[in-house]
Amino acid sequence: MNPQQDVDAPRVLELARLTFEIEARAVAGLAERTGPEFVGALRAMLACAGRVVVMGMGKSGHVGRKIAATLASTGTPALFVHPAEAGHGDLGMVAPQDVVLAISNSGESDELNLILPVLRRLGVTLVAMTGRTGSTLARHADWTLDSGVEQEACPLNLAPTASTTAQMALGDALAVALLDARGFRAEDFARSHPGGALGRRLLIHVHDLMRAGEDVPAVAPATPLPQALAEMSRKGLGFTAVVDGERRVLGVFTDGDLRRLIERGGDLRALAIESVMHRTPRCIREDRLAVQAAELMEAHRITSVLVVDAHDHLVGALNTNDLMRAKVI
Numbered sequence: 106m107n108p109q110q111d112v113d114a115p116r117v118l119e120l121a122r123l124t125f126e127i128e129a130r131a132v133a134g135l136a137e138r139t140g141p142e143f144v145g146a147l148r149a150m151l152a153c154a155g156r157v158v159v160m161g162m163g164k165s166g167h168v169g170r171k172i173a174a175t176l177a178s179t180g181t182p183a184l185f186v187h188p189a190e191a192g193h194g195d196l197g198m199v200a201p202q203d204v205v206l207a208i209s210n211s212g213e214s215d216e217l218n219l220i221l222p223v224l225r226r227l228g229v230t231l232v233a234m235t236g237r238t239g240s241t242l243a244r245h246a247d248w249t250l251d252s253g254v255e256q257e258a259c260p261l262n263l264a265p266t267a268s269t270t271a272q273m274a275l276g277d278a279l280a281v282a283l284l285d286a287r288g289f290r291a292e293d294f295a296r297s298h299p300g301g302a303l304g305r306r307l308l309i310h311v312h313d314l315m316r317a318g319e320d321v322p323a324v325a326p327a328t329p330l331p332q333a334l335a336e337m338s339r340k341g342l343g344f345t346a347v348v349d350g351e352r353r354v355l356g357v358f359t360d361g362d363l364r365r366l367i368e369r370g371g372d373l374r375a376l377a378i379e380s381v382m383h384r385t386p387r388c389i390r391e392d393r394l395a396v397q398a399a400e401l402m403e404a405h406r407i408t409s410v411l412v413v414d415a416h417d418h419l420v421g422a423l424n425t426n427d428l429m430r431a432k433v434i
Contacts, residue, residue, distance in 0.1 A: 124258040124266065131254040131267040132274045138251045139278070146206075146232045146248040147282050150181060153230070154202040157183040160191065161208035162216050164265040165272060169208050172276030179284040188216035196220060201228045209233075210252065210268045212240020221245045234275055236268055250275055311398050312391040314431050315412045315421030316342070323348050323419055326355055326379035333358060333378040342422055346411050347382045352418045354411055356382030388413045391420055395433045398423050 150157050157176055161169035169185055176183035186195050188207075199205065205224055209217055212235035224231055225245060233246035236253035243249045252275050258266035283289075322340035324333045326347055337345045337360070344359040358378055366373060366381060388411045389398050398410055402425060412421035428434045 120260065127256060127258040128267045128270045131271045134254070135252070135271055135274060135278075138253075139275075142248050143250060143278070143282075146250060147279060147286065149204050149230045149232065149248065150206075150279070150283060151286055153181075153204045155182075155200050155204070157181055157204050157206055158199050158229075159183060159185045159206045159208070160188045160217060162188055162214045164269050165208040165210060165214075168269050168272045168276065169206070171273065172206070172208075172280070175276065175280045176283070179280050180287045180289040181280070181283050188214065188220060191220050192216060196223060199224070199227060199229060204230045204232060206232045206234060207242055207246070208235070208252075208272055209240075209242050210236040210265060210272070212237040212242035214242070217242060234272060236271075309395040309431060309433060310391070311389055311393050311395055311412055311423060312421070314395050314427045314433075315391065315423045316427070317421040321419065321422045322346060323352070324378055325349070326377065326382075328378045330373050330376040330378055330381065334363065342409060342424060344409055344422075345378075346386070346419050346422070347378055348419050354386060354388060354413060354417060354419050355379070356384045357386035357411060358382045359409075386411055388417070389423070390415065395423075395428060395431065399425075399428050399434045402428075 157173070159169040159173040159176075160166075166185075166187060173183040173185040184198070186198050191199070207217055207221075212233065218241050221231075221242065222245075230248075231246045232248045232250065233240075233242045234250045234252050235242050236251070237243065238249055238251050238253070252268065252271045254267040254271050256262055257264060257268060320340060322336045322342055322345035324336050324345055324347060326349070328336075328347075333345050333347075337343070337358075344357055346354055347356040347358065349355055356379065358381060362381060362383070366376075387401060387405055387407060389401055391412050391414055401410055402408060409422060409424040411419060412423055414420050425434065
């Protein structure tokens with residue numbers, strides 16, 4: 106039998122759309138119940154001298170791992186501790202200066218409830234995220250975040266669906282509010298994500314990628330064109346910089362300039378490089394971001410730029426191949 110013949114397509118689409126509607130209502134409903142308790146929990150996490158320790162069983166645990174990861178990557182030190190393992194030694198990871206964020210839809214998870222008295226004796230601040238504000242977990246908590254939902258998206262109203270979506274949204278709201286309160290910037294985010302595209306865009310500078318020293322083609326303005334071409338061939342970048350005695354950039358000569366000279370004809374051997382160079386080459390400071398060099402090349406439709414220091418002295422060269430190898434572009 107073809108499996109596609111065994112699927113009630115209208116029913117499938119109906120359930121999918123109903124799931125979206127139920128979960129959207131669950132998240133929207135959080136706004137009405139988010140108030141002083143949320144602010145109190147946020148202040149506790151902001152003032153925390155230790156870490157935010159997130160706990161949860163089952164699906165709440167999976168959500169908890171994600172919340173801990175989001176907090177950690179947005180400026181709030183956090184980790185996940187499994188409640189069952191906590192009862193068998195991992196509670197040693199929790200210190201009095203920590204804040205514990207305990208997640209349970211029912212608020213009656215046996216594994217969590219077992220360690221609640223120990224957490225209270227430790228003196229940690231306890232934040233509960235639960236769908237039942239009168240539960241055991243909520244009664245032990247200093248601050249309670251109400252993640253309750255009217256119904257699960259599951260047709261049986263059993264599988265955690267809308268409730269875990271609400272938990273995730275509350276965790277994101279905490280992370281967003283915390284990063285804003287800390288003055289967390291894009292540069293800070295990049296430092297937590299050095300392997301990602303944002304990290305490369307915000308952490309890699311021109312001086313990290315540029316060719317330097319003897320790898321940079323450069324000649325004096327009186328250099329005969331044949332010698333300048335030899336310098337270009339040796340360095341293999343398709344251009345040469347023209348510099349004065351202090352290596353201040355005076356101009357640039359490229360492969361494209363050579364082709365145009367050949368088309369015009371005449372004796373090229375008698376020319377000095379200063380008579381045919383571009384006198385306004387595109388340059389970039391060595392302390393600029395590599396992505397700014399990429400933007401400069403794209404804007405002017407060029408494949409290379411000269412790199413200069415604060416005094417306009419030539420210190421390097423950068424081309425699109427260098428940027429592509431570093432995955433900046």
